[in-house]
Amino acid sequence: MTVRDTHLEASVVPEIETVTMAMAMAMLSEALRKGWKNFTDCPLYGMFFGGFYVVGGLLIYILTTMTGETYWVFIAGFGFPLIIGPFAAIGLCEISRTREKGERVKFVPLLAMAYRQRNRQLPSMIMVVLLIFMFWAFGDVVIFNHRDGYATFA
Numbered sequence: 001m002t003v004r005d006t007h008l009e010a011s012v013v014p015e016i017e018t019v020t021m022a023m024a025m026a027m028l029s030e031a032l033r034k035g036w037k038n039f040t041d042c043p044l045y046g047m048f049f050g051g052f053y054v055v056g057g058l059l060i061y062i063l064t065t066m067t068g069e070t071y072w073v074f075i076a077g078f079g080f081p082l083i084i085g086p087f088a089a090i091g092l093c094e095i096s097r098t099r100e101k102g103e104r105v106k107f108v109p110l111l112a113m114a115y116r117q118r119n120r121q122l123p124s125m126i127m128v129v130l131l132i133f134m135f136w137a138f139g140d141v142v143i144f145n146h147r148d149g150y151a152t153f154a
Contacts (some may be wrong), residue, residue, distance in 0.1 A: 038096055042105050045095050049088045056080050075140040079133040086125050090114050 019027075038129040060080060064072045094113045098105050 003073055011136055015022065035092075038092075038099060041099070042095060045091070045105060045110065047053075048107075049091050052084050053081060056084060068129065071140075071144045075137050075144075082129050082133060082144070083126070086122055086129070089115060 057077065057080070060076045061073060064070050064076070091110060091114055094110055095105050096110075
């Protein structure tokens with residue numbers, strides 16, 4: 001096989017299968033069924049990751065109420081889940097992967113997997129999400145300040 005033959009083989013585009021709405025709904029149904037099975041079989045792990053959302057939401061509410069800047073509840077409340085989402089996704093995917101291999105899910109390896117992601121794509125993903133959140137928050141502050149009659153950032 002020559003270099004030219006290798007190049008031709010690498011440039012062949014595989015056929016792309018068309019996904020119908022029925023196929024998409026079947027895949028979604030299967031994913032939800034498997035996710036629910038993971039949660040019912042290992043509820044503490046799901047509550048552990050869900051607890052971050054609860055604690056974060058309570059902290060946002062308490063801080064904004066204490067400072068009197070209650071409009072921040074809406075800004076932070078919509079942006080906060082985006083920041084926690086990548087961590088929860090890693091943890092929940094690791095639970096599914098471990099269970100599919102037939103292994104028992106344990107906290108230490110689960111948290112170690114999340115920690116190992118620091119050298120992969122997670123930091124860049126977090127930076128993109130934080131950048132989007134900063135634009136979201138800036139836009140909301142401008143809108144709320146304009147609506148309430150405060151000076152904008154001119």
